[in-house]
Amino acid sequence: MAKAAKTIKVEQTGSAIRRHHSQRSTLVGLKLNKIGRTSELQDTPEIRGMIAKVRHIVRVIDET
Template structure:
């Protein structure tokens, strides 16, 4: 399962209480704080709700083999 790196970029001051609660539920406490979550529909929905306050980066799977050119070459 892939991971999502979520960074809290913009203050939630002036936004609705439920958006502030969503930021807290994601585990974000201060501006520029970063959390890593599994990529699930629940987390995606929370990110969608506060997409204007956060930035998201998809992290590569550690379990999946890396796609590097030349890896399949035999020596």
């Protein structure tokens, strides 16, 4: 029986306006681009690092 991949659900809470271009690119990589949008992603160290980079404008809703 295969293990189900862990997922993490993220919501954008702040605007990307007046943010550095690398932070905007990180939001696009997280499949976010507008306040209130949510995205469900695989829970990997790379995704965790991206979330840490923009932690001031996103929040983790759920980890499964």
